[in-house]
Structures are given as C-alpha cells and as structure tokens.
Amino acid sequence: MDDKRKKIILKEITFWKQNKMLPEHYCNYLIALYTEGEEQLQEKMIKRKKHLNMEIFFSFLFLSMIGISIVITYITDVSFGMQTLFLSFFFFLLIISFFIFRKNKKNLLLIFITGAFLFLLYSVQINDTYFSSNKKSLYILILVNCVTWLLGGLWRRQLFFIIAGTIAVGTLIIFMFIW
Incomplete structure (x- = not known):
C-alpha cells in the first residue's frame, strides 16, 4: 500500500x-497494523523529548534561583527586607512548581533540594x-535546619536528605565542640 x-x-x-x-484498543490495533508498529515508537520519542525539555527548564530555573539568592544575599548590598522579598518570591515559585510536579507525577526531589538550600x-x-553574626546562634540555626532535613528525609523517604542531614548534624556537632 502506498504512503x-x-x-x-x-x-x-x-x-x-x-x-x-x-473502542480505543481497536484503534490502537489498527494504527499498529497500518504503521507496522512504528507509530507508537514515534509517540514515545516525542513524549520523552517533551519530558526532557521540561526537566531541563525546571532544573535551570531552580539552579538560577539558588544562584540569584546567593548573589542577592552575599554579593550585593541589598537591605534585609529586599532579600526577604526575593527569597519569599522564590519560595512562592517553588510552591507553584511543587503543585505542577505533583499533578504531573514528576519527581519532587529537585524542588525539595532547592527549598532546603533557600531555607x-x-x-x-x-x-x-x-544576632549580629553570633557563632552560637548560627550553629543553632544551622542545626535546626539540618535536623529539618533529616526529619523531612525520614518523613518523605528521601535518601538524599537522610544522608545530608545526618552528615551535616554530625559535622556541625563536631564543629560546635571544637570551636
């Protein structure tokens, strides 16, 4: 039969x-019959390419959020209120991304990592x-942050956060007693 x-x-x-x-299964059978099985391969490749493009976009978005946060917090001379506004905006974007990822049943680990770093x-x-850069208060705040990672990792069964929280808490306790 011609094309x-x-x-x-x-x-x-x-x-x-x-x-x-x-019925859909009849149509799928006829499509597979007339395309000799090639149609489903093309559909899978198109879906995979769209998924990869979306993943690359969100990865770039989250990495740029972290980079911008570092620049705003440590490199530029921006007031505390403005820094808080930027970080709040980034958290808002993360919350929206969380709902989008959950709706599309995508992996949420990248959102959690970005949120933990912003936190x-x-x-x-x-x-x-x-606290005027007091070391003890910094240690306590970072310890609370690391324990939050550990508890969040246990709650969501995320091995990355369990390992990172455990190592960070252990390292922080060592630094607290050495210095």
Whole structure:
C-alpha cells in the first residue's frame, strides 16, 4: 500500500479514536497494523523529548534561583527586607512548581533540594541580621535546619536528605565542640 493511502487511513483511525467511534484498543490495533508498529515508537520519542525539555527548564530555573539568592544575599548590598522579598518570591515559585510536579507525577526531589538550600540561606541571613553574626546562634540555626532535613528525609523517604542531614548534624556537632 502506498504512503498516501496509509496516511489517509491513519488519519481516519485517529479521528475515530479521538471521537470514540471505536473502542480505543481497536484503534490502537489498527494504527499498529497500518504503521507496522512504528507509530507508537514515534509517540514515545516525542513524549520523552517533551519530558526532557521540561526537566531541563525546571532544573535551570531552580539552579538560577539558588544562584540569584546567593548573589542577592552575599554579593550585593541589598537591605534585609529586599532579600526577604526575593527569597519569599522564590519560595512562592517553588510552591507553584511543587503543585505542577505533583499533578504531573514528576519527581519532587529537585524542588525539595532547592527549598532546603533557600531555607539554609534564609537561616544564615536571619543570623546575620538579628544576632549580629553570633557563632552560637548560627550553629543553632544551622542545626535546626539540618535536623529539618533529616526529619523531612525520614518523613518523605528521601535518601538524599537522610544522608545530608545526618552528615551535616554530625559535622556541625563536631564543629560546635571544637570551636
């Protein structure tokens, strides 16, 4: 059968499938029959490419949020209120991303890692502003942050946070007693 006739038949079968004129499994069988199995491979490749593009976009977005937060917090001379505004905006973006990822059943680990890093930056920023860079208060705030990582990792069963929280708490306790 020539390609022009196959395309017309496939277009009709796709129309039947979309409008539920035939059961879906019949349409899938006919599509596989006329395309000789190649149609499903192309659909999977297109879906995989869209998924990869979305993952790259969100990875870049979250990494840029971390980079911008570091620049705003430590490199530029921005007031505490403005820094808090930026970090709050980034947390708002993370919350929106969380709901989008959960709705699409995507992996939420990247959102949690970005949120934990922003929370760490915010803890250090609070120490610098309210406690005049006191070492003991910084240790306590970071310890609370690391314990939050550990508890969050246990609660969500995220091995990354369990390991990072455990190592960070152990290291922090050692530094607290040495210095």
